[in-house]
Amino acid sequence: MSGAIKSQIRELLKKQNAVLLAHNYMRDDVQEIADITGDSLALSIEAAKTDADIIVFCGVHFMAESAAILSPAKRVLLPRADAGCPMADMVTVEELEVLKRQYPGVPVVTYVNSSAEVKAHSDICCTSANALKVVRSLAENELIFVPDRNLGRWIAKFVPEKKFIFWEGFCPTHERMTVSAVLQKKVEHPDALFICHPESAPEVSALADHVCSTTGMYDYCRTSKATKFIIGTEAGILYKLRLENPSKEFILASPALFCPNMKLTSLEDVFISLQTMTPIVTVPEDIRIKAKGALDRMLAVPRD
Ligand code: 13P
Ligand code: SF4
Numbered sequence: 001m002s003g004a005i006k007s008q009i010r011e012l013l014k015k016q017n018a019v020l021l022a023h024n025y026m027r028d029d030v031q032e033i034a035d036i037t038g039d040s041l042a043l044s045i046e047a048a049k050t051d052a053d054i055i056v057f058c059g060v061h062f063m064a065e066s067a068a069i070l071s072p073a074k075r076v077l078l079p080r081a082d083a084g085c086p087m088a089d090m091v092t093v094e095e096l097e098v099l100k101r102q103y104p105g106v107p108v109v110t111y112v113n114s115s116a117e118v119k120a121h122s123d124i125c126c127t128s129a130n131a132l133k134v135v136r137s138l139a140e141n142e143l144i145f146v147p148d149r150n151l152g153r154w155i156a157k158f159v160p161e162k163k164f165i166f167w168e169g170f171c172p173t174h175e176r177m178t179v180s181a182v183l184q185k186k187v188e189h190p191d192a193l194f195i196c197h198p199e200s201a202p203e204v205s206a207l208a209d210h211v212c213s214t215t216g217m218y219d220y221c222r223t224s225k226a227t228k229f230i231i232g233t234e235a236g237i238l239y240k241l242r243l244e245n246p247s248k249e250f251i252l253a254s255p256a257l258f259c260p261n262m263k264l265t266s267l268e269d270v271f272i273s274l275q276t277m278t279p280i281v282t283v284p285e286d287i288r289i290k291a292k293g294a295l296d297r298m299l300a301v302p303r304d
Helices: 002-015 028-033 040-049 061-070 093-102 116-120 131-136 149-156 179-188 214-223 237-244 267-276 285-299
Strands: 018-023 036-038 054-058 075-077 108-111 124-126 142-146 163-166 193-196 228-232 249-252
Touching (some): 002 018, 002 028, 018 028, 028 237, 028 267, 036 040, 040 054, 040 061, 054 267, 061 075, 061 116, 061 285, 093 116, 108 131, 116 285, 124 131, 131 149, 179 228, 193 214, 214 237, 228 237, 237 249
Parallel strands (some): 018 036, 018 054, 108 142, 142 163, 228 249
C-alpha cells in the first residue's frame, strides 16, 4: 500500500511540475519520498531556487507562508491546513505593537517560527542556526526578541553587551523535555553526548554538550568522533541521523519529544493535496512585501 501511494505521489509531482519539501521533523515515510528535506528556512530558500510551479510543503503553516513570501509566483500547498505551530501563535501583531510602543526605536528580531504578519511588523528575522549572527549584525545595543524565550535567552548569553527584551513564547514540544528525563538517559548511557535544540528550557540546555539547530545536529553528529548521542529535539530528526550515520547510536532524550502538528501530515494527505491542488497558502501582497523585507535582511547577514 505504502509503496503504491509513494509511486502515485511521485507521478503526480512530475505531472504537476511540483516539488515536495519535508521538514526534518516530518514522519519518516514523508521524508523518504521528499525531493528536499531540511530546516524551515533552508527549505524555503531551496524552493525559491527550483523551477517547479508548485511547492508541496510538508511542515507547519508558518513554513508554507515563508515559502509563499519568498516564491510569490509559485503555488504553495500545505497538505494539512490544520498543521500549525503553537509557538508562532503565541504572538500577535496587536500584542507586538503594544510592546514596540513601550520601546520606541528598539529593533524587533523575530524567529522564523512566527506568522507572516508578525514578520511584517519586525525589523529582521532569524533562525535557530543564525540567531547569534543576526543579533550581532545589529548596530543597536537593545533589541526585542520574539517569540521564543528559550532561543532568545540562549543566544543572549553570548552577547552580554546587548540588552534583550524577551517575549515569553515557547515550543511546548521542547519544553516537555524535562531535566529528570535527560538525567535518566545520561545515567542509562554514560558514554553518550547530549545534544539539544535551543528551543529547550534553559535548565535542559545547561546539561548539553552541544546546543544547535536541526541542521547543526546533522553536521555535529556526522563529524563528531563520538558514536552515541542523546538527542534533545523532535523525534523526526532521528530518521536522517540514523540514515546518515548507520554505525552510530541515537537515543531520544524524552518520549515527550513528538510535535503533534509535525506528525499530522501523512502520505495520503500529500496524495490528496496533489490531486485537489489544495489547501493553498497565500500571503496578502502588502504583508508579503514587508515580511520579505525582514527575511531578506536576515539573508543578507553573512553566514561566516
Ligand atoms: P528548525 O529546523 O528550523 O530549527 O526547526 C525547529 C522547529 O521547531 C521548527 O518547528
Ligand atoms: Fe512549533 Fe515546536 Fe512544533 Fe516546531 S516543534 S512546529 S516550534 S510546536
